[in-house]
Amino acid sequence: MNNDKFIKCKDDAQYNKKTQVGQGGELHQIAHGDDASLTTNQGVPISDNQNSLKSNPLGPVLLEDFILREKITHFDHERIPERIVHARGTGVHGYFELTHSLEQYTTAKILTEVSEQTPLFTRISTVAGGSGSVDTPRDVRGFATKFYTKEGNWDLVGNNVPVFFIQDAIKFPDLVHAIKMEPDRGFPQSATAHDTFWDFISLTPESMHMVMWIMSDRTIPRSLRMIEGFGVHSFRLINENGHSTFVKFHWRPKLGLQSMIWDEAVKTAGADPDFMRRELFEAIEAGDYPEWDLAVQLFTAEEADKFPFDHLDATKLIPEELVPLQVIGRMVLNRWPNNFFAETEQVAFCPSHVVPGIDFSNDPLLQGRLFSYLDTQLSRLGSPNFHQIPINAPKCPFANHQRDGQMQMQQPIGRVSYEPNSLSEAPPHETPKGFHSAAVIDGGVKGRIRMDSFADHYSQARQFFISQTSYEEAHIASALIFELSKVEHLHIREAMVSHLRHISEELASKVSDGLGLQKIPDAYESASIVQEMPASPALQIIGKMKGILLGRSIGILIADGSNIDAINALKKAVIDAGASVKIVSPKIGGAKLSDGSMIKVDGQLAGTPSVLFDAVAIILSSEAAKELSMEAAAIDFIRDAFGHLKAIAIDNGGVTLLKTANLREDSGVIDALEVEAFIAAAKTRQWERESAVRA
Numbered sequence: 001m002n003n004d005k006f007i008k009c010k011d012d013a014q015y016n017k018k019t020q021v022g023q024g025g026e027l028h029q030i031a032h033g034d035d036a037s038l039t040t041n042q043g044v045p046i047s048d049n050q051n052s053l054k055s056n057p058l059g060p061v062l063l064e065d066f067i068l069r070e071k072i073t074h075f076d077h078e079r080i081p082e083r084i085v086h087a088r089g090t091g092v093h094g095y096f097e098l099t100h101s102l103e104q105y106t107t108a109k110i111l112t113e114v115s116e117q118t119p120l121f122t123r124i125s126t127v128a129g130g131s132g133s134v135d136t137p138r139d140v141r142g143f144a145t146k147f148y149t150k151e152g153n154w155d156l157v158g159n160n161v162p163v164f165f166i167q168d169a170i171k172f173p174d175l176v177h178a179i180k181m182e183p184d185r186g187f188p189q190s191a192t193a194h195d196t197f198w199d200f201i202s203l204t205p206e207s208m209h210m211v212m213w214i215m216s217d218r219t220i221p222r223s224l225r226m227i228e229g230f231g232v233h234s235f236r237l238i239n240e241n242g243h244s245t246f247v248k249f250h251w252r253p254k255l256g257l258q259s260m261i262w263d264e265a266v267k268t269a270g271a272d273p274d275f276m277r278r279e280l281f282e283a284i285e286a287g288d289y290p291e292w293d294l295a296v297q298l299f300t301a302e303e304a305d306k307f308p309f310d311h312l313d314a315t316k317l318i319p320e321e322l323v324p325l326q327v328i329g330r331m332v333l334n335r336w337p338n339n340f341f342a343e344t345e346q347v348a349f350c351p352s353h354v355v356p357g358i359d360f361s362n363d364p365l366l367q368g369r370l371f372s373y374l375d376t377q378l379s380r381l382g383s384p385n386f387h388q389i390p391i392n393a394p395k396c397p398f399a400n401h402q403r404d405g406q407m408q409m410q411q412p413i414g415r416v417s418y419e420p421n422s423l424s425e426a427p428p429h430e431t432p433k434g435f436h437s438a439a440v441i442d443g444g445v446k447g448r449i450r451m452d453s454f455a456d457h458y459s460q461a462r463q464f465f466i467s468q469t470s471y472e473e474a475h476i477a478s479a480l481i482f483e484l485s486k487v488e489h490l491h492i493r494e495a496m497v498s499h500l501r502h503i504s505e506e507l508a509s510k511v512s513d514g515l516g517l518q519k520i521p522d523a524y525e526s527a528s529i530v531q532e533m534p535a536s537p538a539l540q541i542i543g544k545m546k547g548i549l550l551g552r553s554i555g556i557l558i559a560d561g562s563n564i565d566a567i568n569a570l571k572k573a574v575i576d577a578g579a580s581v582k583i584v585s586p587k588i589g590g591a592k593l594s595d596g597s598m599i600k601v602d603g604q605l606a607g608t609p610s611v612l613f614d615a616v617a618i619i620l621s622s623e624a625a626k627e628l629s630m631e632a633a634a635i636d637f638i639r640d641a642f643g644h645l646k647a648i649a650i651d652n653g654g655v656t657l658l659k660t661a662n663l664r665e666d667s668g669v670i671d672a673l674e675v676e677a678f679i680a681a682a683k684t685r686q687w688e689r690e691s692a693v694r695a
Contacts (some may be wrong), residue, residue, distance in 0.1 A: 023676060026187040029420030040070055049609050052170045052364050056444020057451050058312075059359075061169075061367035068170050072368060075173035076376040083380065085176055086142040088133050088190075089125030090120040090224060090277045091344035092284065092470035094333035096120050096147060096294070102328060105245045105298060106237035108357030110149040111328065118149045119684040122333055123347055124224045127159075128179050129190025131345075134269040135276040136260070137190040138219045138479065141253060144349040145331070155353040156249055157373070161218060162230035164314040167205045169368015169455050174200060185246040193486035194423065202495035205457040205524065209315050212464045215479040217259035217472060217541050222614070224280045225290040225551055226258045233351075233366040234311050236359040236438045237298075243440040246299050246311065246361065248318060250325055254291040256546030258614075261685075262479065264644040268610045275612065279553075281336060286580070288551065289334040295325040308531055309460065314365040314459055343391040348377040359438045383407040399428040452528075458502035459531040467539040471687050475505055478694075481514035493517070498524040547683050550578035554682060555613035557584045557605070557637055559628065561621030564593040566651055566672050570617050573675045579682075584608045584637075586628070594621070606633045610641040615682035617672060620653025639663065643693045645679035651675075666692075 029298060038046045046067055053065035061068065078084060102111040102587045106406050112117050113252050125142040126133065141160040146153055165175050168566045178200035181187050192214070201207045213219070229251030236244040260268065268275050283290060299311075309316045337343035350373040351366065360366060377386050383406040386392055401417045416424040440621055465473065480500070484493045493515055500508035501523040512520045537543050554574045556567060571581045581604040585591045590598050602608070620628065628634035639661045641648050649672040650658060659664065668686030670678045 018489040018533050029106065030635065034431050034555065034586065040067055041074070042070075050168065050171065050450040051450045052168050052368060053446065053448055054362075054364065055446055056442055057449045058362060059442040059444060060362045061364055062446070068368065069371070070230060071170060071173055071374045073375055075176070076372055077379040080288040081380050081382075082131050084376070085127050086123075087131040087143075088129050088135070089123045089142065089344060090280055091121055091123040091337055091347060092280065092290075092333040093121055093335035093337065093343075094120070094289075094331060094332050096145075096329055099327040100326070100328040102296070103239075103682060104238065105239055105247075106357035107240050108154075108237070108355050109151055110147055110148075110154065110355065111237070111357065113157055113674060118150075120331065121146045121148075121343070121347060121391060123344060123349070124160075124227070126190060128192065128559060133190035134273040136220065136265045136269045138192065138214065138262070138265070139190060140219060141178045141221065141224070141227055142228070145229075145251075146347065146349060146353075146392075149355055150396050151355040152396060152398065153353050153392075153394050154355045154358065155349045155351060156230055156231055157340075157349045157351045157369075158231040158249070160221070160227040160229055161210070161213045162232060162248075162250075162317040163209050163213060163460075164232055164365060165201075165210045166204070166365060167313055167315055167450070167573070168208050168364040169366075171371065172368065172372070173425065187518055188300045193483040195487050195489055195492060196688060198484060198487050198496060199489070199492050202492050202499065203488055205456075205499060205527070208457050208499055209461040212461045212476065212503065213574040214470070214485070215476045216446065216464075218477055220262060220265040221261050221276075222258040223255075223551065224276045225283060226253055226255050228252055228257065229292065232314055234304075234361040235354075235365045236361055238357055238436065238438055240360055242436070242439055244359065244440070246301065246304060246312075248297040250295040250297070251292040251331065251668070252295055252325075252327075252331075255295065257544050257550065259541055260270075261644045262475070262482070264611050264640070267609065267640065271607070271609050271611055283551070284336050288580075289332050290551075291333075292331045293327045294329045294331060295327045297323040297325060299323050308533070309456060310451060310540070312361055312363045313454045314363055315457070319463070319533075319536045321534070321536055342389075346381065346386075346389050347391045348381060348386050348389075350374050350377065353437075356433065356435045359436075362442075385409065401428070440607040447649040451660050455527040457528075458499075462503045462530060463533040463536060464539050465507060467535040469542045469687075472540060472542055473507070474690075477510040477514070480507075480511045484515055494521040495524070497521050502526055502530050541685065545684060547620075548578065549574070549614075549679065549683050552614040552682070553582060553612070554579050554615050555582050555584050555603075555608070555610060556617045556619060557603075557634070558591055558599070559586055559594075559621070559624035560592045561624050562591065562619045562653075563621075563651065564595050564597065564599075566619050567593070567599070569675050570619070570649065570672065570678070574682075577679050579614070582608070582613070585629070586634075605631070605637065609633070610637045610646070611644065613641075615649075615678070616641045617649035617678070618654035618657055619649075619651050619672060622653055622656065625656035626651035628657060635661050642669075642689070643692075645685040645687060645689050647686065 037048055052061040052068045054061055097117050098114050101114050107405050122145045126139045128139050143160050144157045146155050177446055178196045182196050231249035234246045234248055237247050238244045304311050304391050352370040352374055385407045388409045403412055403417045421427055484496055487493050497512050498521040574581050583603040584603045584605055586605045588604040590600055593599055638657050642663050648669045651672040666689055668681050
């Protein structure tokens with residue numbers, strides 16, 4: 001038997017090896033041709049690889065779906081011990097304090113006992129990169145919180161984006177395989193700008209809403225302290241009468257939203273690959289504890305039936321204008337882990353970890369996650385006893401009859417390990433106050449069926465785009481052009497533009513022109529009519545930015561001879577406004593100021609570029625300005641600050657540097673003596689400058 005025969009694929013000159021099973025049962029590769037059937041690992045042909053098996057179109061996913069279980073089980077065990085996704089994460093201890101009771105909706109004590117402080121651990125992560133990747137790629141940020149409640153651990157596992165790429169968990173392995181490094185070359189790392197990702201996306205219209213979010217500034221945040229968090233799915237709250245109400249969870253940062261400019265994010269990665277982790281660490285060390293409000297959207301099944309979309313579809317969100325947010329509590333992160341590996345790396349989040357009074361919806365993506373996360377922890381942490389690792393252990397009493405297993409750290413006593421029994425004096429037993437699932441009636445025909453209400457893939461994508469400011473719309477177009485310009489295959493670029501025509505003809509035209517396509521491709525055939533949904537300002541970043549300087553960092557570039565009065569005035573104003581100040585100088589040893597005193601500096605110029613700050617000031621003597629005009633790092637310091645739309649305070653020496661960099665003054669370039677004007681400008685970006693520095 002010839003096992004080295006090759007067949008040509010339809011795509012270019014790529015070849016795949018045709019392989020067969022020999023008579024002795026040895027495993028050979030399978031041909032990737034037109035007639036190849038998709039099968040399970042047992043060789044069973046698969047009729048539907050898009051939808052999980054449900055009890056009925058609206059019902060939950062069934063455990064008997066062996067195709068789903070095999071696919072996700074294999075995927076969950078593909079990497080050890082690093083997480084397959086969310087490998088690069090930063091975790092912090094803190095607490096949650098309830099400020100508004102939801103007693104009429106739920107029995108969960110964490111949501112009913114006002115002023116009670118519940119310890120928690122929150123981990124924020126990138127999705128695509130490995131644990132050694134950088135902090136600032138264009139990527140979704142995972143936002144997972146483990147609440148150590150009186151009734152057991154509750155894990156709220158979400159992202160900084162309220163929607164997701166896919167509608168059904170059976171597609172999750174495909175999504176991650178597409179987004180990860182290409183298997184034949186091992187790159188790119190932590191990036192979506194490559195063929196396999198956009199090939200998958202172009203063939204998956206349900207991803208278009210998520211594409212708008214990831215191409216927006218949401219996925220290049222300025223700080224981990226300045227991102228929102230979302231539970232993504234609809235969950236249920238159950239009250240003491242057994243009545244359930246749907247709920248969506250939202251985290252809102254007290255510092256407000258802020259993102260980077262793309263060029264800034266790229267340069268920050270080079271200047272400090274650990275920028276966001278370091279920034280969060282330094283804030284907590286300084287006592288500037290980050291804080292988020294927890295808000296909820298509450299709605300009934302009857303209200304959900306009137307939505308112009310299906311809330312069980314994870315590619316959809318519920319606009320705040322339709323169901324307003326109610327703030328019910330706050331989270332404060334105030335303690336860095338004692339050991340990064342023991343806590344941040346070993347923490348195990350599972351959406352299936354809920355407490356009495358909280359239950360699941362029939363969202364098919366959520367249903368798959370309930371299985372997948374637990375299975376992943378078994379593989380990654382090596383034992384069903386991973387709950388005994390201190391970071392994962394409940395802080396309330398827990399007891400059952402589960403015994404033995406690898407990594408058993410407890411020493412259960414007695415002869416009884418079963419229930420019911422009569423040989424133990426006080427055995428753990430079930431209680432009427434324990435967990436109850438929502439009493440929901442489901443009916444219908446079992447099958448791999450996707451509801452017609454899941455068919456609208458463009459309406460909310462369009463709503464998101466038209467809700468942005470003109471600056472943010474331009475950033476989305478630029479991001480798509482950059483990403484798709486890295487795609488080698490023309491048909492993938494054209495397919496993506498054909499999808500964009502349903503979102504915005506103007507966007508499709510800009511991207512088509514930016515990619516140099518000869519003509520705009522015809523619109524992709526849509527499975528449903530694209531609805532004209534009203535713009536939602538709540539989806540912006542720029543429009544939601546808070547006019548504050550809290551949590552921001554200002555860099556002051558100085559050298560020998562810099563004016564001490566100007567430096568002190570700026571430092572005082574910045575600190576009074578709630579921001580931090582870092583002094584940058586050509587030499588890390590310090591600088592001798594105009595009065596002859598020495599000043600300690602925080603960073604050396606070449607290693608502390610302006611990308612690390614939210615605004616900058618340049619205080620230089622005439623002599624120092626002339627010297628630094630010959631220094632590329634100094635020119636880049638002011639040029640990047642200008643290009644990244646930051647406020648710049650300058651004295652006469654700063655003017656010299658500005659002219660050397662061939663930059664013109666505008667309303668965001670302010671005399672260093674005008675301290676109040678500089679503080680006001682530093683609270684935002686100089687958006688009107690953007691048209692002058694970028695096409």
